[in-house]
Each structure stands twice: as structure tokens, then as C-alpha cells.
Amino acid sequence: MKWHHVQENWPAFYEAIIDRWPEAEEAELDEIDGDQRAFIAYITQITEQEPEEARAEIREWLTGELPSDVVMDPRHDNHSIALSQKYVPDGEDEYDDDSRFGDDS
Structure with a gap:
């Protein structure tokens, strides 16, 4: 993941940050x-590492998965639905009810 994912969804990363640190x-x-600079300084402070070590640790952490709070963001969901439009046959709406597939009441 990229830092902009973290920055845009900062509170969603709290649990992952606290799990790691x-x-x-x-x-x-x-x-x-x-x-990002404040985060690097904070990790440097709480881990008592050199800044370069903290940066390396953060880079490694960034290779992990996006938290589900970010993945389940309605903006992300709607974007994914819109992208799926190419797989929906003509005449059907990609936002239509999909209850026939058993996941809606």
C-alpha cells in the first residue's frame, strides 16, 4: 500500500499501527x-530507534494489507461496482439488487 492510503484513511489504520507498535x-x-514525517518521528521516539530504522520498519509495515475499514469504504465499494460494469450484460444495472444470489434478504 502507499502512504496516501494511510493518510486518507488515517483512523482506520489505528488498530494496525497499535498491533505493529x-x-x-x-x-x-x-x-x-x-x-508521514510526524509518524516517523513518533515511531522513532517510542521504539528508541534511529530514524532510518523506523523508516525501514514503516516501509515493511506498508507492504501489508489494507485494513477492512478502508477496503469496505463506500467510496471504494462504489468505485469497484462501477468498474464491474464491463462484466454486466447489456440491459442490466450494476447497482441492481442481487438477492437472487442469496446475499440479500
Whole structure:
């Protein structure tokens, strides 16, 4: 994932950040508000590492998966639905009810 994913969806990453860096505190993450330099400085501080070590650790963390809160964002969902339009036969609406497939009541 890219930093812009993190920055745009900062609160959705809190759990993943705290899983990776248990010393991290939500109040501090609120203050950072997706600022990459501030995040690097914070990780440097709580892990007592050199800044380059913290950057490397963050780069490694960025290779992970997007949190489900980000993946399930309605903007993301609607974009995916719109992209699926090419697979929907002519005359059908990609936003139509799909209850016949058993996932809607």
C-alpha cells in the first residue's frame, strides 16, 4: 500500500499501527493525523530507534494489507461496482439488487 492510503484513511489504520507498535497511543495518533514525517518521528521516539530504522520498519509495515475499514469504504465499494460494469450484460444495472444470489434478504 502507499502512504496516501494511510493518510486518507488515517483512523482506520489505528488498530494496525497499535498491533505493529503496541507502545503507540491513540491520542498521539490523533495528533499525527496522517502526517508521514510526524509518524516517523513518533515511531522513532517510542521504539528508541534511529530514524532510518523506523523508516525501514514503516516501509515493511506498508507492504501489508489494507485494513477492512478502508477496503469496505463506500467510496471504494462504489468505485469497484462501477468498474464491474464491463462484466454486466447489456440491459442490466450494476447497482441492481442481487438477492437472487442469496446475499440479500
